[in-house]
Amino acid sequence: MAAPTAPRAYAAVDLGASSGRVVLGARRGAAWEFEEVHRFTNEVVDTHRGDAWDLERLFAETLTGLARAVARCAARGEQLAGIGVDSWGVDWVLRAPDGEIELPGRSYRGAPDPAPAIAARGLSGVSSAEAFAVTGVPDQAINTALRLADEAGQRTFSGEQLLFIPDLWLFWLTGVVGTDPTIASTSQLFAAHAGAFSAPLAAAHGLAGFRLPPVAPVASLVGALAPELRERIGAATEVPVYRVAGHDTAAAFAFAEPVAGGATEALISSGTWSLVGGALPEPVTTPEAAALGFTNERGASGTLLLRNLTGLWMLQECLREWGAGTQERDALLAEVESAPFDARTFDTSAPELLHAGDMEARVRRLCAAAGRPLAESRASVVHAIIDSLAVAYAAGVDAFARLSGASVDRIRIVGGGSRNARLCRLTAELARLPVLAGPTEASAIGNVALQALASGEVAHAQDVFAAIDPAHTRHFQYPNTDQARDAEEPQQ
Structure with a gap:
C-alpha cells in the first residue's frame, strides 16, 4: 500500500516596492489558511547606476523565508509543494549572452525624463497614440520601453536579454528563462490584443540586438528548484516552482x-x-x-x-x-x-x-x-x-x-x-x-491560488479566495x- 501523501502547502514570494514577504498557504479542511513566515524591508539604494534595488539582498532574504517555510511545513507534517514569485511591475535586469546578470537592477524611482525617448520613437513613425493602440499602456516615465530606449541611446545591445524582477527570481531558483503575460504587459512592449511582445515596437524604441524573453502561461510549471537551493532551504524532496501572475496586481486580482x-x-x-x-x-x-x-x-x-x-x-x-x-x-x-x-x-x-x-x-x-x-x-x-x-x-x-x-x-x-x-x-x-x-495580503493569496491551480489542487483561483476566513x-x-x-x- 502506498504511503499517504502529506498535506500540501505553497510558498508565495511576494515582493513589494517597500517590503517583501514569504507567505505559506495551505488548505486545512474546507478553508485555506495563510501565514507570513518572513518579512523583509525593501528600499531604493543610491548606486553608481543611480537609484537601484539591492536584488541580491532581497533574494537572500527570499531564501531565508523559504527555509522558514520548509521548517514550518515539517512542524505541521506538510509538504512544501510549490513556490511562486510576484513583484511590482516595469523594473528589469539584463542577462548577458554569457548568462551573467547585470546588477544592480535600476529602480523606476530614478526614471529619466521620457520626452527624448518618446521623440526618438516618433521619428520611427510610432506616435504616443499608436503605441497606446498596440499596448494599451500610455507613455509614462516609469515604462520599461522608454527607459530601455534611453539606455539604448547610451550603449549598443549585443544579445542581452530582458528579465523582469519575478523572472529573475525564477531564473535564480531554477535556471529557466521566461516571463508571463501579466508582468510583460507592464512594459509598453507587449501587444495587448495579440498577447505577445511587439517586434515593431521594440525596433521603434531602438532595441536592435536585444532579446525579449519567451512568454509562458500564467499558472504553469517552470521547473524544479535547483538542487543546491533545495539543500540550502532544507527541503527533503523536489520542490516545483510555478509561474504565477508575476505582476503583483494581477496576483492580487486573481479572483476577478x-x-x-x-x-x-x-x-x-x-x-x-x-x-x-x-x-x-x-x-x-x-x-x-x-x-x-x-x-x-x-x-x-x-x-x-x-x-x-x-x-x-x-x-x-x-x-x-x-x-x-x-x-x-x-x-x-x-x-x-x-x-x-x-x-x-x-x-x-x-x-x-x-x-x-x-x-x-x-x-x-x-x-x-x-x-x-x-x-x-x-x-x-x-x-x-x-x-x-x-x-x-x-x-x-x-x-x-x-x-x-x-x-x-x-x-x-x-x-x-x-x-x-x-x-x-x-x-x-x-x-x-x-x-x-x-484581504490585505491579496497578492500572496493570489500567488498561492495560482500555484494550487497549476498543481491541479483547485479548479479555479477564485476557489481559494472563496475559502478564506471572512474575518479577513x-x-x-x-x-x-x-x-x-x-x-x-x-x-x-
Missing part, C-alpha cells in the same frame, strides 16, 4: 472574473501604488481610455483596465522622514479617523510625487495649490493624503464604468489600504457604492454620507 457589460465589481489595489479599475475580457485601447489615464494590463485571466496612481507611497515616505514607527503611524491614523472630509484635495498622480525624499514638503505644496493650506501638525498631512486618495479612487471607479460600459455594483479594495478604515469609508461615500475591503474582509456600506462633505476650514 472578467465581465463584458452588465454588473461588475470595481477593483482597487491600495498599496505603495494604487490601481483603480476592473477586469474585462478584452483590452480597451481607445483614445478615450488613453485620455482618461488608463492602462491595460494582463490579468490572471482577461484584461485589467486600471488607472495607476501614486498610492500609500506618500504616507510611507512621510512616516520614513518623520522616523515614525508603527505606534506613531497608528496614532496618526486614529487621530484623523473621524475628522470631517475636506474636498480641497490634490492630484495623487502628480509627477512630483514619484521620487523619494522630501515628501511632506511636496504634499504641502500641492495642498496649498489646491487651496488647502495645512496646519503644522503631521496629522494634517495624513488627513490630506487620505482624503485625496479617496477622491481619486471614486473618480477612477466612475471613469472605469464609463469606459467599460459596465454597471458597477460594488468596490473591492485589497492591499494595505484595505486596513485603513477612513480610506475605505470615504471611498464608499464618495463613490456611492458599498466597499468590500480585504470588512464591509463599508453606502449610504453613509454624512461625513463626505466639504469642510469650511482646513483640518487638523
Whole structure:
C-alpha cells in the first residue's frame, strides 16, 4: 500500500516596492489558511547606476523565508509543494549572452525624463497614440520601453536579454528563462490584443540586438528548484516552482472574473501604488481610455483596465522622514479617523510625487495649490493624503464604468489600504457604492491560488479566495454620507 501523501502547502514570494514577504498557504479542511513566515524591508539604494534595488539582498532574504517555510511545513507534517514569485511591475535586469546578470537592477524611482525617448520613437513613425493602440499602456516615465530606449541611446545591445524582477527570481531558483503575460504587459512592449511582445515596437524604441524573453502561461510549471537551493532551504524532496501572475496586481486580482457589460465589481489595489479599475475580457485601447489615464494590463485571466496612481507611497515616505514607527503611524491614523472630509484635495498622480525624499514638503505644496493650506501638525498631512486618495479612487471607479460600459455594483479594495478604515469609508461615500475591503495580503493569496491551480489542487483561483476566513474582509456600506462633505476650514 502506498504511503499517504502529506498535506500540501505553497510558498508565495511576494515582493513589494517597500517590503517583501514569504507567505505559506495551505488548505486545512474546507478553508485555506495563510501565514507570513518572513518579512523583509525593501528600499531604493543610491548606486553608481543611480537609484537601484539591492536584488541580491532581497533574494537572500527570499531564501531565508523559504527555509522558514520548509521548517514550518515539517512542524505541521506538510509538504512544501510549490513556490511562486510576484513583484511590482516595469523594473528589469539584463542577462548577458554569457548568462551573467547585470546588477544592480535600476529602480523606476530614478526614471529619466521620457520626452527624448518618446521623440526618438516618433521619428520611427510610432506616435504616443499608436503605441497606446498596440499596448494599451500610455507613455509614462516609469515604462520599461522608454527607459530601455534611453539606455539604448547610451550603449549598443549585443544579445542581452530582458528579465523582469519575478523572472529573475525564477531564473535564480531554477535556471529557466521566461516571463508571463501579466508582468510583460507592464512594459509598453507587449501587444495587448495579440498577447505577445511587439517586434515593431521594440525596433521603434531602438532595441536592435536585444532579446525579449519567451512568454509562458500564467499558472504553469517552470521547473524544479535547483538542487543546491533545495539543500540550502532544507527541503527533503523536489520542490516545483510555478509561474504565477508575476505582476503583483494581477496576483492580487486573481479572483476577478472578467465581465463584458452588465454588473461588475470595481477593483482597487491600495498599496505603495494604487490601481483603480476592473477586469474585462478584452483590452480597451481607445483614445478615450488613453485620455482618461488608463492602462491595460494582463490579468490572471482577461484584461485589467486600471488607472495607476501614486498610492500609500506618500504616507510611507512621510512616516520614513518623520522616523515614525508603527505606534506613531497608528496614532496618526486614529487621530484623523473621524475628522470631517475636506474636498480641497490634490492630484495623487502628480509627477512630483514619484521620487523619494522630501515628501511632506511636496504634499504641502500641492495642498496649498489646491487651496488647502495645512496646519503644522503631521496629522494634517495624513488627513490630506487620505482624503485625496479617496477622491481619486471614486473618480477612477466612475471613469472605469464609463469606459467599460459596465454597471458597477460594488468596490473591492485589497492591499494595505484595505486596513485603513477612513480610506475605505470615504471611498464608499464618495463613490456611492458599498466597499468590500480585504484581504490585505491579496497578492500572496493570489500567488498561492495560482500555484494550487497549476498543481491541479483547485479548479479555479477564485476557489481559494472563496475559502478564506471572512474575518479577513470588512464591509463599508453606502449610504453613509454624512461625513463626505466639504469642510469650511482646513483640518487638523
